[in-house]
Amino acid sequence: EVQLQASGGGWVQAGGSLRLSCTASGFLFDEYSLGWFRQAPGKEREGVSCISSREGRSWYIDSVKGRFIGSSDSAKKTVYLQMNTLKPEDTAVYYCGACFVVDYSGSYRVFVDNRVDFGSWGQGTQVTVSS
Numbered sequence: 001e002v003q004l005q006a007s008g009g010g011w012v013q014a015g016g017s018l019r020l021s022c023t024a025s026g027f028l029f030d031e032y033s034l035g036w037f038r039q040a041p042g043k044e045r046e047g048v049s050c051i052s053s054r055e056g057r058s059w060y061i062d063s064v065k066g067r068f069i070g071s072s073d074s075a076k077k078t079v080y081l082q083m084n085t086l087k088p089e090d091t092a093v094y095y096c097g098a099c100f101v102v103d104y105s106g107s108y109r110v111f112v113d114n115r116v117d118f119g120s121w122g123q124g125t126q127v128t129v130s131s
Contacts, residue, residue: 012127062108095125
């Protein structure tokens with residue numbers, strides 16, 4: 001059974017930082033990219049970052065590029081998202097999931113990789129940024 005457990009959210013003031021973690025089990029960690037998705041109240045879920053442990057690369061959507069840093073630890077089967085210079089518009093529930101990236105002339109979009117059936121999204125982790 002595939003399981004993804006996200007943690008690390010919290011409340012911060014604008015300009016602050018948080019580090020999210022997502023620990024995976026039940027599938028071949030290095031075979032798929034894992035990433036972060038977020039959903040703000042009243043909005044659709046959007047992909048934020050995709051991290052490939054096998055390639056040692058991370059991709060980001062434009063709105064977080066330069067502020068968020070993705071990383072992975074294959075031994076711990078964990079991906080991380082270091083979020084710096086947080087803005088109120090970053091407020092959302094953050095989820096982790098398998099991902100892939102589409103490059104639109106240098107602007108990336110992150111999508112769910114449905115080859116990994118991880119069932120439901122789970123509870124995610126709440127990030128709240130106050131102004």
